[in-house]
Amino acid sequence: MAKDFDAMEDSNRSANPSIHDISDPARRVWLQGGLVVLAGAALGPLVAGCATGPKVGAPLLGFKGVPVSTADGITVPEGYVASVIAAWGEPIGVPGNMPAWREDASASAADQAVQMGMHHDGIHFYPLTGSSTRGLLAMNHEYSDDGLLHADGMKTWSAEKVKKAQAAHGVAVIEVERRGDAWAMVRPSPYARRFTASTPFAIGGPAAGHALMKTAADPAGRTALGTFNNCASGQTPWGTYLSGEENFSGYFGLGDAKPSPHQQRWGLRKTGFYRWEEHDERFDAARHPNEFNRFGWVVEIDPMDPASTPVKRTALGRAAHEGAWVAVTKDGRAVVYSGEDARFEYIYKFVSRDRIAPAGNGLTRAQANRELLDHGTLYVARFDADGSGRWLPLVHDTGPLTAANGFNDAGEVVIKARQASDALGATKMDRPEWLAIDQKTREVYCTLTNNTSRGAKDQPGTDAANPRANNTMGEIIRWKEEGDFDATAMRWDHLVFAGDPANERADAKGNVRGDIFGCPDGLTLDARGVMWIQTDAHATQMNKGEFARIGNNQMLAMDRASGEVRRFLTGPVNCEITGVALTPDGTTMFINVQHPGETPSDRSDPAEPGKFSKWPTGGRPRSATVVIRRVDGGVIGA
Ligand code: FEO
Ligand code: CA
Ligand code: CA
Numbered sequence: 001m002a003k004d005f006d007a008m009e010d011s012n013r014s015a016n017p018s019i020h021d022i023s024d025p026a027r028r029v030w031l032q033g034g035l036v037v038l039a040g041a042a043l044g045p046l047v048a049g050c051a052t053g054p055k056v057g058a059p060l061l062g063f064k065g066v067p068v069s070t071a072d073g074i075t076v077p078e079g080y081v082a083s084v085i086a087a088w089g090e091p092i093g094v095p096g097n098m099p100a101w102r103e104d105a106s107a108s109a110a111d112q113a114v115q116m117g118m119h120h121d122g123i124h125f126y127p128l129t130g131s132s133t134r135g136l137l138a139m140n141h142e143y144s145d146d147g148l149l150h151a152d153g154m155k156t157w158s159a160e161k162v163k164k165a166q167a168a169h170g171v172a173v174i175e176v177e178r179r180g181d182a183w184a185m186v187r188p189s190p191y192a193r194r195f196t197a198s199t200p201f202a203i204g205g206p207a208a209g210h211a212l213m214k215t216a217a218d219p220a221g222r223t224a225l226g227t228f229n230n231c232a233s234g235q236t237p238w239g240t241y242l243s244g245e246e247n248f249s250g251y252f253g254l255g256d257a258k259p260s261p262h263q264q265r266w267g268l269r270k271t272g273f274y275r276w277e278e279h280d281e282r283f284d285a286a287r288h289p290n291e292f293n294r295f296g297w298v299v300e301i302d303p304m305d306p307a308s309t310p311v312k313r314t315a316l317g318r319a320a321h322e323g324a325w326v327a328v329t330k331d332g333r334a335v336v337y338s339g340e341d342a343r344f345e346y347i348y349k350f351v352s353r354d355r356i357a358p359a360g361n362g363l364t365r366a367q368a369n370r371e372l373l374d375h376g377t378l379y380v381a382r383f384d385a386d387g388s389g390r391w392l393p394l395v396h397d398t399g400p401l402t403a404a405n406g407f408n409d410a411g412e413v414v415i416k417a418r419q420a421s422d423a424l425g426a427t428k429m430d431r432p433e434w435l436a437i438d439q440k441t442r443e444v445y446c447t448l449t450n451n452t453s454r455g456a457k458d459q460p461g462t463d464a465a466n467p468r469a470n471n472t473m474g475e476i477i478r479w480k481e482e483g484d485f486d487a488t489a490m491r492w493d494h495l496v497f498a499g500d501p502a503n504e505r506a507d508a509k510g511n512v513r514g515d516i517f518g519c520p521d522g523l524t525l526d527a528r529g530v531m532w533i534q535t536d537a538h539a540t541q542m543n544k545g546e547f548a549r550i551g552n553n554q555m556l557a558m559d560r561a562s563g564e565v566r567r568f569l570t571g572p573v574n575c576e577i578t579g580v581a582l583t584p585d586g587t588t589m590f591i592n593v594q595h596p597g598e599t600p601s602d603r604s605d606p607a608e609p610g611k612f613s614k615w616p617t618g619g620r621p622r623s624a625t626v627v628i629r630r631v632d633g634g635v636i637g638a
Contacts, residue, residue, distance in 0.1 A: 054528065054634075054635055054638035058638065059559070060528065060529065060530055060559040060561070060562075060637075060638075061530065061557050061559050061564065061566050061637060062637065062638045063077040063078075063079070063080070063557075063566070063568065063637060063638075064077050064078055064079075065077065065514075065515055065566040065567045065568070066567050066568065066569065066570060067551075067567070068549065068550060068551025068552075068554070068567070068570065069551050069552055069554075069570035070543055070551055070552055070573070071552070071570075071572070071573075072572045072573045072596075072613050072614060072615055073572055073615065074569060074570070074571060074572065074593070074626060075569060075570040076568070076569050076628060077568060079630055079631050079632065080628060080629070080630055080631065080636075081628070081629050081630075081631055082569075082626050082627065082628050082629075083182060083183065083626070083627050084616045084624045084625070084626055084627075085176065085183055085184060085185055085624070085625050085627055086116050086120075086137070086139075086172075086174060086176075086185055086624060086625040087101070087116060087616060087617065087622040087623065087624035087625075088115075088116050088117065088118050088119075088120070088141075088168075088622040088623050088624065089101040089102070089107060089112075089115050089116060089622065090115060090116045090185065091114060091115050091187060092114060092115060092116060092172055092173075092174050092185075092187070092192040092193070092194060093174060093175065093185060093186060093187030093188045093189040093192035094114045094188065094192050094193075095188035095189075095190070095192075096188070097114050098114070098187060098188065099111040099114065099115060101115070103617075103619050103620055104151055105148065105149060105150055105151045105609070105620065106151045107164075108160075108164070109160055109163035109164035109166075109167050110167075112149075112164050112167040112168050113167040113194055113196055113198075114192075114194060115194075116141070116172055116174075117141025117144075117167070117168045117169055117170055117171075117172060117194070117196070118141055118142075118143065118144045118145060118148075118149060118168040118169075118623060119141055119142040119143050119144065119145070119168075119594050119595055119623050120139055120140070120141060120142075120578075120579065120592035120593070120594055120623040120624065120625060121139070121140040121141070121142040121230065121231050121232065121233070121578050121579050121592060121594055122139065122140045122230070122231065122232040122233025122234075122243060122244075122323055122578070122579045122592075123137060123138070123139040123140070123233065123579035123580070123581045123590055123591070123592055123625065124137070124138050124139075124233055124234075124235040124241055124581045125137055125581040125582065125583055125590060126138065126235075126239065126241075126303050126304060127583070127584055128175075130584070132178075132583035132584050132585040132587065132588065133177065133178040133583075134175075134176070134177045134178070134186075135175075135176060135583070136173055136174065136175055136176070136191050136303045136304070137172075137173070137174050137175075137176050137581070137590060137625065138171060138172070138173045138233070138241040138301065138303045139171065139172055139174075139233070139579065139592065139625065140170075140171055140230035140231060140232070140233055140243050140579070141168060141169055141170055141171065141172060141230065141623075142169075142229055142230055142231055142246070142594065143169065143228070143229055143247075143274075144165040144168040144169060144274070145595065145598070145599075146161070146165055146274070147599060147605045147606050148606065148609055148620060148621065149161075149164060149165060149168055150164065153605035153606065154605045155605060157275060157278060157279070158279065159279040159280070161279075162275070162276050162278070162279040162280050165197075165274060165276070166196055166197035166198055166226065166228075166276070166280075167194075167196045167197070167198070168196075169196055169197045169226075169227075169228040169229070169230070170194060170195040170196040170197060170199065170226065170227050170228060170230060171194070171195040171227065171230055171241070171243055171299075171301060172193070172194055172195075173191055173192065173193040173194075173241075173301070173303045173306075174186075174189070174191075174192055175187075175189035175191050175192065178588065181629075182627075183588065183627045190306060191303065191304070191306055193303075193306055195226075195227055195299075195301065195310060196226060196227075197225070197226035197227070197228045198225055198226050199225070199226055199227070199310065200223050200224075200225060200309070201223065201224050201225070201226070201227060201299060201309070201310050201311060201312050202222065202223060202309050202310070202311045202312070203221065203222050203223065203224055203294070203311070203312045203314060204311045204312065204313055204314065204315070204371065204373070204374040205312075205313055205314035205315035205316070205373070205374040205375075205414065206314055206315055206409075206410040206411045206413075206414050207221075207293075207314035207318070207411045207414050207415050208221065208222050208314060208374075208411075209221045209222050210409075210411035210412070210415065212290055212293050212411070212412065212415050213290060213293055213294055213411075213415070214290060215288055215290050215291055215294070216288065217282070221290075224294040224295070224312060225282070227243065227245055227295075227299050227310070227312075228245065228248065228251060228295070229245055229246045229247045229248050229250075229251070230243040230244065230245060230246070230299075231243075231244050231246035231247075231321070231322050231323060231341065232244055232322045232323025232324075232433065232434050232522070232578075232579075233323050233324075233579070234323055234324045234325045234326055234336075235326075236300075236326050236334070236366075236369075237326060237328060237334070237356055238356055238357075238365040238366050238368070238369040238372070239302070239304060239364070239365050239366045240300050240301060240302050240303070240366050240369075241300070241301045241302075241303055242298055242299070242300055242301075242313075242323065242324040242325075242326070242336070243298070243299050243301065243323065243324075244298055244319075244321030244322050244323040244324055244338065245295050245296050245297055245298070245299065245320075245321055246320050246321055246322055246341055247320055247341075247342075248292075248295035248296045248320065249266055249267040249268055249269070249292070249296075249320070250267075250269075250272060250273035250274060251272050251273070251274050251276055251283055251295070252268055252269075252272050252276075252277060252283050252284075252285040252291070252292050253269065253270060253271045253272035253275075253277035253278075253283065253284060253285060254268050254269065254270055254285045254286055255270060255271075255277075255284065255285075255286045256270065256286075257285075257286035260289075262416060262419070263285065263289070263292070265416075265418055265419055265422075266292070266296070266418065267342075268285055268292060293318070293415050294312070296318040296319055296320060296321065297312040297313060297314055297316070297318060297321070298312075298313050298316045298321050298323075298324040298336070298338060298373075299311065299312050299313070300313055300373060302364075302366040302367075304364065304366065305364070305366065305367070308366075311370075313373040313374065314374075314411070314414050314415075315350060315373060315374050315375065315376055315378065315414065316336055316338060316348070316350045316373060316378065316414075317338070317348050317350070317378045317394065317414050317417040318414055318415050318416075318417050318418075319338065319340040319345065319346070319348065319417055319418070320340045320341055320342045320345065321338055321339075321340060321341075322338070322339050322340070322341040322432065322433050322434060323338065323339075323434060323435075324336050324337070324338045325337045325338070325434075325435045325436070325437055326437075327437045327439060327442075327444070327485040328356065328439065328485070329351075329484045329485050329486050330484055331355060332355035332356050333351060333352045333353075333354065333355050333356070333376075333486065334350075334351075334352040334356055334372060334373070334376075335349055335350065335351050335352070335485040335486060336349065336350040336352075336373065337349045337435045337437065337444055337446075338350070338435070339429070339432025339433060339434075339435060339446055340418075340429075340432060341431050341432060341433050341449070342431060343430070343431055343451050343453050343454075344428035344429070344451070344453075344459070344460055345418065345421075345428065345429060345431075345432070346380050346381065346417075346418070346421045346426050346427070346428070346429060346432075347380070347381040347427075347429060347432050347446060348378060348379065348380050348381070348394075348417070349378075349379050349381070349391060349485075350373070350376050350377070350378045350379070351376050351377050351379070351485075351486045352372050352373065352375065352376040353375040353376045353377075354372055354375060354376075356369055356372060357369050357372070377393055377394075377395060378393070378394040378395075378413075378414065378417070379391035379392060379393050379394065379488070380392050380394060380417075380420075380421040380424060380426040381426060381427060381479075381490075382424075382425060382426050382427050383427045383463070383464065383465035383477075383479075383492055384464070385463070385464040387464075387491055387492060387493060388489065388490070388491060388492075389479055389489065389490040389491070389492050390488060390489055390490075391487070391488045391489070391490070392421075392424040392425070392426055393488075394413050394414070394417060394420045394421070394424070395410075395413070396409055396410040396412075396413050399423075399424060400423040400424065401413050401420050401423065401424075405423060406419065407419075407420060427463065427465055427466075428460055428466070429448055429465065429466060430448040430449070430450065430451035430454060430466045430468075430471050430474065430475075431448060431449045431450060431451055431474075432446050432447070432448055433446070433447040433448070433449045433520070433521045433522070433523070433536075434446070434447050434521060434522050434523035434524070434534075435447075435523065436523045436524055436525045436531065437525070438525060438529075441480065442480055442481045442484070442485060443478055443479070443480045444478065444479055444480075444481070445476055445477070445478045445495060445523060445525075445531070446476065446477050446478070446523075447474065447475075447476050447520040447521055447522075447523050447533070448466065448471075448474055448475050448476070448477055448520075449474045449519050449520060449521050449536060450471050450472055450473060450474040450518075450519050451466065451471045452470050452471065452472055454466060454468065454469055454470065454471050455469030455470060456470070465477060465492065468497070468507040469507060470505075470507060471507065472507075472508055472518070472519075472541070472546055472547075473497065473498040473499040473500075473507075473508055473510055473518045473519065473546070474498045474518065474519045474520050475494050475495075475496060475497040475498055475510075475520070476494065476495040476496050476498075476520055476523070476533070477492060477493075477494055477495070478492065478493060478494070478495045479491060479492035479493075480492075495558075495560070496510070496511060496512055496513075496558070496563070496565070497510040497511045497512070498510045498512060498516075498517050498518050498519065498520055499511075499512065499516065499518065499546075500516045500518070500546065500547075500549055500550060501516070502549060503546050505546065508546045512565050513562070513563045513564050513565060514563075514564045514565040514566055515556055515565050515566055515567040516549065516550055517533065517535050517550060517554060517556055517565070517567075518535060518537050518541075518546070518547055518550050519535050519536050519537040519538075519541075519553075520533050520534070520535060521534055521535060521536035521576065521578060522534030522535075522536075522555075522577065522578045522579060522580060524580045526582055526586065526636075526637065527582070527586060528586070528635070528637070528638065529560065530557050530558070530559070530637050531557065531558040531559075531560055532555060532556070532557055532558075532568075532580050532637075533555065533556045533557075533558060533565070534553075534554075534555045534576070534577040534578055534579075534580065534591070535553045535554050535555075535556075535576070535577060536553060536576040536577075536578065537550065537553055537576075539574040539598045539599070539600055539612075540600055542574065551570060552570050552571050552572065552573060552574075552575065553570075553571050553575055553576045553577050554567055554568075554569060554570045554571060554577060555567075555568050555569040555571075555577045555580070555591060556568055557637050568637070569591070569628070571593050571596070572593065572596040572597075572613050572615035572616075572621075573596065573597060573612055573613040573615070574595065574596060574597050574598040574599075574612050574613055575593045575594060575595055575596040575597075575598070575613070575615070575623075576593075576594045576595060577591060577592075577593060577594075578591075578592050578594050579591060579592035582636065585635075586635040586636055586638075587629065587630065587633055587634065587635055587636065588627060588628070588629055588636070589627070589628040589629075589636045590625055590626070590627055590628075591625070591626050591628065592623065592624070592625055592626070593615070593616070593623060593624055593625075593626055594623045595621075595623060596613040596615040596616070596621040596622070596623065597610060597611070597612040597613025597614070597615065597621030598612070599611075599612060600612075609621065
């Protein structure tokens with residue numbers, strides 16, 4: 001998210017970027033009234049079923065890079081076409097309940113609960129019957145911009161508005177299909193489903209039923225209502241969707257009560273950023289202190305089973321989780337990597353106790369593994385100056401994690417994972433965002449998006465893994481496990497430092513070979529080994545200062561062997577590009593455009609919707625999914 005609380009705290013928000021014309025219409029994606037957009041007039045129709053694979057011996061990156069852009073639209077390479085589906089407010093396709101988008105934002109909370117949420121983020125494709133032309137998309141709706149969500153913005157505030165904001169959060173599952181040249185939502189669909197800030201979630205793992213998880217409404221401590229600030233996502237080998245609850249603390253307000261050390265360590269404030277506590281007492285942390293502990297988890301959803309109960313997987317630890325990504329050991333156990341997108345927080349991995357089970361006995365693979373992520377060992381990373389690293393176990397009664405130090409049991413260790421990691425001496429990182437895993441080489445990559453507090457007064461200084469003071473640009477760190485993915489030792493280095501060599505400040509130059517970028521966030525390795533990098537520079541940074549030559553947020557492709565980075569896509573004004581999924585045949589790519597037209601002050605009441613961006617429908621700016629295809633139907637990026 002661009003609007004993480006870290007960034008919001010210190011950003012000095014000022015002028016909005018101006019919207020310029022772009023010079024090359026052949027590369028431009030224009031909106032033509034509806035949600036379908038076409039790139040350039042010269043492009044012919046896509047031909048179904050004519051997918052061409054990469055040529056043997058062909059370079060990994062086969063497209064012509066695009067220049068930086070400050071335009072309010074999508075740019076893709078020559079020979080590619082982009083279209084928009086599933087924008088915020090579109091009905092998801094619940095049978096008999098499909099309220100249409102209303103440009104004046106007059107939809108009710110009940111309408112919003114069966115429409116696409118706001119602020120699309122992590123996304124995955126689940127093929128139906130193994131198909132690359134029909135499947136489900138599961139995606140996150142990270143947060144709400146209440147200035148845009150309500151007809152009169154935030155001029156008034158009410159319980160109904162809180163309900164609508166809660167319904168705009170969470171996760172969506174929709175069915176999509178390629179019809180001829182274009183993808184479309186399938187509506188109605190039996191799979192269409194929304195998870196919001198009110199949906200019941202089971203609690204699994206060591207914190208289930210823990211005293212710190214019990215509330216007046218849930219005295220058993222085993223069912224939490226809702227998920228929110230879902231940022232990045234992962235797809236498990238057993239067919240489920242993992243979603244990280246990121247900046248959860250901003251949804252709670254403590255009022256004038258004195259925060260406990262635990263609440264302070266997790267950033268609980270007097271006033272919730274989203275003002276939910278004013279009309280929903282669940283978010284009043286003075287009245288219901290344990291409700292706060294029921295967020296900050298990785299949640300698991302089975303998109304293929306509309307009747308399934310989603311679960312919060314507490315064995316993976318509590319954190320401002322960006323997301324969660326799964327590797328598999330040689331003997332078939334799951335290893336889940338996860339970072340905490342916050343300044344000076346940590347990188348974790350969880351190793352399952354059991355092996356991934358096959359489908360059988362009437363159970364799908366997802367059902368056969370419904371408790372896999374509830375049992376295992378959680379570790380936190382320490383990156384040492386000599387290029388080695390250790391995974392430190394967060395195991396109760398091991399090392400400092402004892403009752404004498406405030407960790408009474410395994411549940412308290414995962415609920416207080418930050419305090420446990422502090423005690424273990426883990427490395428405080430520069431905002432770990434997405435991870436990508438090379439299952440063959442056992443290399444793992446993590447974007448460290450930025451940390452402008454590194455080296456500031458009273459803040460930690462630089463270290464070998466986070467070597468830049470006032471780290472505006474971010475980098476990608478990588479490590480290789482010493483052995484299998486369950487190893488407790490690794491070797492690490494940096495894949496690339498983002499930046500612009502034309503910058504004066506040494507720490508803002510970076511070492512990018514090829515097209516420059518800043519603030520890497522989304523990260524994915526595709527089946528051919530292309531590393532896709534998505535950026536999230538804040539609206540207050542974009543196209544000025546050290547970012548003057550970097551343009552709008554974008555997606556790039558990297559050939560890890562040569563180190564070359566090539567720009568593949570640029571996004572509209574003040575958006576971030578986030579989330580990427582490919583069909584199994586690699587010929588369709590889905591990405592998300594989040595918060596086009598983000599206001600410089602974040603969630604302020606914009607004087608007019610669309611003041612900073614009118615993407616994608618020419619009016620109120622809307623996060624949306626962008627579908628990218630090659631005109632010749634070939635593999636994306638090849
Ligand atoms: Fe929601 Fe860490 O970006
Ligand atoms: Ca981000
Ligand atoms: Ca992110």
